[in-house]
Each structure stands twice: as C-alpha cells, then as structure tokens.
Amino acid sequence: MNKVLIINSSVRNxxxxxxxxxxxxxxxxxxxxxxxxxxxREVGLKQIPAINEKWIASAFVKPxxxxxxxxxxxxxxxxxxxxxxxxxxxxxxxxxxxxxxxSGLKSYIDQLMxxxxx
Ligand SMILES: Cc1cc2nc3c(=O)[nH]c(=O)nc-3n(C[C@H](O)[C@H](O)[C@H](O)COP(=O)(O)O)c2cc1C
Numbered sequence: 001m002n003k004v005l006i007i008n009s010s011v012r013n014x015x016x017x018x019x020x021x022x023x024x025x026x027x028x029x030x031x032x033x034x035x036x037x038x039x040x041r042e043v044g045l046k047q048i049p050a051i052n053e054k055w056i057a058s059a060f061v062k063p064x065x066x067x068x069x070x071x072x073x074x075x076x077x078x079x080x081x082x083x084x085x086x087x088x089x090x091x092x093x094x095x096x097x098x099x100x101x102x103s104g105l106k107s108y109i110d111q112l113m114x115x116x117x118x
Contacts, residue, residue, distance in 0.1 A: 001035045005087035009044040009094045009105035022093035041083065041108075048107040049076065059114050077111045084112055 006026060010016040026038055058066060058073030066074075084090075094101055112118055 002088040004089045006091045007041045018093035043104040043108040051110045
C-alpha cells in the first residue's frame with residue numbers, strides 16, 4: 001500500500017487541463033493499485049504564502065532553541081513537510097506560466113525545502 005500525494009497548481013478549476021490529467025492519472029493508478037491512498041495538496045486555488053524574513057530566521061534556528069515567534073515562522077512549512085514525508089509517491093499537475101511554474105507551486109517548493117529537514 002502506497003500513499004500518493006497529488007499536487008495541483010493551476011489557478012483554474014473546471015477548465016484546467018492539468019487537473020484533468022492528474023485526475024486521469026489517479027483513476028488509472030487506482031485501477032491497478034486499489035489499496036493505494038490518495039491525498040490532495042492544493043497550491044493553485046489556495047495560495048501558499050511566499051517565504052519571508054521571519055521564515056528564514058526561524059528555519060536556521062534548531063527546533064529546541066526556537067522561540068514562539070520562530071515557531072510561528074515555520075508552522076505552515078512544518079505542516080507541509082510532515083505531509084510530504086508521509087507520502088511515497090508524488091503526482092504534480094502544473095501549467096506553464098510565462099516559461100515557468102505557477103507562483104503558488106514555487107512558494108510550495110520554497111516552504112518544503114528546509115535545512116536539516118528535506
Ligand atoms: C498567464 C499564462 C501564461 C502562460 N504561459 C505559457 C508559456 O510561457 N508557455 C506555454 O507553453 N504555455 C503557457 N501558458 C499556457 C498554459 O500552460 C496552458 O493553458 C495550460 O493548459 C494551463 O494549465 P491549466 O489548463 O491546468 O490551467 C500560459 C497560460 C497562462 C494563463
């Protein structure tokens with residue numbers, strides 16, 4: 001049994017092609033792996049905040065030395081990292097916006113990539 005995390009990053013919903021593709025992938029995958037569990041992480045319709053100075057200051061403090069202020073700086077990041085590590089397989093649905101990935105997906109990656117964590 002694998003845990004599969006589907007990450008959707010389009011800012012469109014019903015009209016999104018990338019969402020249709022991740023859905024199609026899920027349907028096909030489930031047919032072959034019926035016991036696998038799927039979770040969705042939304043980073044397009046719900047914006048993930050960009051990292052900021054408080055986040056950076058917090059990320060470089062060891063967990064045991066973090067103040068409450070530090071802790072609040074990485075709270076969302078901790079939650080996203082925990083979710084990410086709980087999964088085995090990742091399916092990423094993304095448009096291309098101006099030769100790059102959507103800003104929500106970039107913010108998600110920035111929140112995930114942490115010293116001593118990932
Ligand atoms: C603001 C914007 C910028 C885009 N920039 C590019 C681009 O640089 N290169 C490209 O091939 N397609 C580009 N596209 C096309 C999208 O990648 C394409 O429409 C894709 O299907 C969008 O994903 P979605 O259907 O899941 O919303 C752009 C679309 C939008 C709305």
